[in-house]
Structure formats: structure tokens, C-alpha cells
Amino acid sequence: MVRNWHRSIAARLALGYGVLVVVSISIVCAVFYFGTIGVLDRSVDRKLTLLSERLAALYQQGGSNRTTAEIAHLLTDRTDSDTEIFLLVDADGRRVAGNLSSWPDLASPVGRLLHRDVTREGRRVPARMLIRDLADGARLFVGRDMEEGKSIRSLVLRSLAYGGGVAILLVVAGAWLFRRQIEARIGQIRRTAGEIEAGDLSRRIPVASEDEFGLLSRDINRMLDRIEHLMEGVRHVSNAIAHDLRTPLARIRNKLDGALRQQQGVAGFESAAQAAIDDIDDLTRVFDKLLQIAAAESGMRPENFDDIDLHQIAADIVEMYEATADEQGVLLVQMYGEGVPARGDRNLLGSALASLVDNAIKYAGPGATVEVSAGSDEQGSWLAVRDNGPGVPAEELPKLTQRFYRLDKSRHLPGNGLGLSIVAAIAALHGGSLEIEDAAPGLRLRFRLDGFAIR
Numbered sequence: 001m002v003r004n005w006h007r008s009i010a011a012r013l014a015l016g017y018g019v020l021v022v023v024s025i026s027i028v029c030a031v032f033y034f035g036t037i038g039v040l041d042r043s044v045d046r047k048l049t050l051l052s053e054r055l056a057a058l059y060q061q062g063g064s065n066r067t068t069a070e071i072a073h074l075l076t077d078r079t080d081s082d083t084e085i086f087l088l089v090d091a092d093g094r095r096v097a098g099n100l101s102s103w104p105d106l107a108s109p110v111g112r113l114l115h116r117d118v119t120r121e122g123r124r125v126p127a128r129m130l131i132r133d134l135a136d137g138a139r140l141f142v143g144r145d146m147e148e149g150k151s152i153r154s155l156v157l158r159s160l161a162y163g164g165g166v167a168i169l170l171v172v173a174g175a176w177l178f179r180r181q182i183e184a185r186i187g188q189i190r191r192t193a194g195e196i197e198a199g200d201l202s203r204r205i206p207v208a209s210e211d212e213f214g215l216l217s218r219d220i221n222r223m224l225d226r227i228e229h230l231m232e233g234v235r236h237v238s239n240a241i242a243h244d245l246r247t248p249l250a251r252i253r254n255k256l257d258g259a260l261r262q263q264q265g266v267a268g269f270e271s272a273a274q275a276a277i278d279d280i281d282d283l284t285r286v287f288d289k290l291l292q293i294a295a296a297e298s299g300m301r302p303e304n305f306d307d308i309d310l311h312q313i314a315a316d317i318v319e320m321y322e323a324t325a326d327e328q329g330v331l332l333v334q335m336y337g338e339g340v341p342a343r344g345d346r347n348l349l350g351s352a353l354a355s356l357v358d359n360a361i362k363y364a365g366p367g368a369t370v371e372v373s374a375g376s377d378e379q380g381s382w383l384a385v386r387d388n389g390p391g392v393p394a395e396e397l398p399k400l401t402q403r404f405y406r407l408d409k410s411r412h413l414p415g416n417g418l419g420l421s422i423v424a425a426i427a428a429l430h431g432g433s434l435e436i437e438d439a440a441p442g443l444r445l446r447f448r449l450d451g452f453a454i455r
Helices: 009-076 147-197 212-244 246-262 266-298 310-328 346-364 394-399 419-429
Strands: 084-089 095-098 100-102 113-120 123-133 139-145 306-309 331-334 341-344 369-377 380-387 434-438 443-449
Touching: 009 084, 009 095, 009 113, 009 123, 009 139, 009 147, 084 100, 113 139, 123 147, 139 147, 147 212, 246 266, 306 310, 306 346, 310 331, 310 346, 310 369, 310 380, 341 346, 341 380, 341 443, 346 369, 346 380, 346 419, 346 443, 419 434, 419 443
Parallel strands: 331 369
Antiparallel strands: 084 095, 084 139, 100 113, 113 123, 123 139, 306 341, 369 380, 380 443, 434 443
16 A cells, blocks of 8 residues: 555654664765875875975075985985975075976965975876975975875775765665565554454454564454453343343233233232332343443453452351351351452452352252362462352353353252353452362362462
């Protein structure tokens, strides 16, 4: 998809990267150029100054003859002889010694290093020169043929130009690859988001590395897993409501319709109305429990978490259900021990444990024993309820936390199949889980608070 460069973060990053590298290359080239050519120029200037001072001192001590002899020696000593320039002229401007056939006019600045074109041994060359006035009006020219220096300067400039050009091409290619890579990684996220927007909640972002994009992809995938889980829960609840609440609503309607058709008296209508009210109250309780599950699964209650003692919560629930257990002929006991510190929502944990105890009393049957305990291990803190009743077939255990699920043998008992679903949701809110095991005989349910126990 073609997009404007100024609207693409990948393009702006690539452009910024390219500009930064080009500026860096330019600075390096400038430092290299002035560090090499500048050193050569300073070396030449230092030699010209020393030679000029030396020849001027000789002229002052021995006159033109001694200076002439020294110039002749310097031009034949094979030390820089092919580039040295010397000229001594008298007060009338006539050449006395040296290797120049033409030289700058006498009006040229004196005592300063100059760049001039001169004729040396019949050849016009660029030169670096220092002109010095002597005692009797004579003038001394000391210089260096810069033809070789000019060649070196051109070579350095060409090398820097070629190297810089190649570096810039590599920068452009690198910026283009950098932009393509970023856009490809972002494109994966956008394509996955588009597929999810189209309705495919099972899509996930491929994770191919452990860099920042890989970590972001993992985080987004975890978020999508959570969203899919919540959506599946919503669909399941909707299907369950449509399936399991149709019968109670139809029963209410039939009761009211039968009362109208039979034209009963006031007492008959009152009885039918009261039965309909009772059924509606049952439906209201079902919706309340569904709302509890939704509130627990939303994970929006951590602000209510506090430091608590699970052993004390167990003691409170046992005390609350002792009378109910006695009426049902069930022995309800608490396994005593030390306090079990943890962190969680006291009301939700109490509600979850109460649901487990209520189920145990209801389904264990008369003569059974229900044990309530609290403890901790390497995996975290827990609350547990165990009974020695008839238990549940092993193949049915994984289904007990499904909403509206009830065993065939328990359908004659009051209930709607939402109790353990609520407990499992509360456990998940506390970072834990609900473990259901065959106690042989009976059933053991352990409510874990993984990650919230106080170590």
C-alpha cells in the first residue's frame, strides 16, 4: 500500500537514520581531509620558515657569496631538490642565484606565506613561497613546488568522494531495508488486527524473534487470548441462557395460561400467581449468579484485595453452615491449624468457600462428613473442602465448572449448575484455579490463590 512518506513512522525513522549517517560521514571525511592535507601544509610551511631564517642569517654574516653557495648546495644535495625553490635578487631586482626564471613582482607581500604560480626550470608550477627582505635591499624567495601536493590533494579528494559516494549508497540501501523491515513487522500486526476485526478471533501475530517487536507481539497475543476467552464465555452464557432458561419461562407461561383457561377462582389465581413469582425469583437468582461470574471474570476488583487469614475465613463459613449441616445429618468439621496469610477479596473468598461447603452438604448426603481446611505449599495458599459422599464419576469431573452443567442424579435437587462456575471465576480473579479431585470416597475441591499468597 502506497503511503505518503511524511505519514509513515518507518519512513521518518529511515530518513532520520540516513541523514544522521550522512552527516557523520561528512564530518569524518572533513576531519580526515584536514588531518592529512593540513599536516602536509603545516610541514611545508615550517620547513620554508626555517630555511628562510637560515639563509637570511647567512646573508647577514657572509653576504651574497655565502648565500649563493648555500643555495647551490641545497639545490644539488638530493634532499627535496626536485621540489625546492630558491631565488636571491639584488636591490635592482636582478637574479643573483636560484632556480626561478620568473618570480612574483617585488610588490608582493613580504614575510607572509603565499600561493603563487612561478616558472621553475622552464616549467610553470604552483608554489608555496615565503618572501624576505635582506639588509642591503636584496630579496630572498624560498618556496616549494606544490605540484606533487596538488596531486596528493586531488587524490585525497577523489578518494573521499568515491568512498563517500559508496557510503551514501550503502546508507540509502540500509535506510530502505530498515524501513522495509519495520513496515513488514508492523504490517504483520496490522494484518492480524484486520483479520480479527473481520471476525476471526483465533488469529495471532507470528512471533519470530525476542526483540521489542517480538515482545510486543507476545503481549498482544496474550491480550487476544484473554479477549477470545471472554468472548467464548459470553457466547457460552448466551447459548446456555437461550437453552436452559427457555424451560422455566415456558413453565411460568403455561401456569398462567392454564389459570386463565380454567377460569379458577380468586384462590386459584393467587396460587398460580405465587407459583409464577417463585419461578421468576429463581430466574432472578440465576441472573444474579451470572452477573457474579461476569464480575469475577472481568478482573476489575484487585483494588478490593487486602491481607487476610484463610484459616479465619474457613472458621467463619463452618460456623455459618453448622446448623444447616445438622439439619441434613452431615458432620461439618474444620481441620485446625496455624493461620494462613494471603491476599485477596475477603467477601469473594467467603462466597466461594460457602458455595463449596453448600454443595458438599447438599450432595454428600446424610451421614457424610465434610471437612474444611486451609493451608499453603510451594504453589501458594489454598482453601479446601472434602466430603466422603458418593462422589462424581471421573469422566464427569472436568465438566463440573461448566455453566448450567448438572449431573443427571442431582437434577432433582435445587440448583442451577452455576455454583462451581462462580467459584472457578473467583479463583481465576485471584490468580489461581479450582482443583477438583476424586477423594475415594467422595470429592475434594481445592481453591488455590496462586500468586497472591504472602511469602
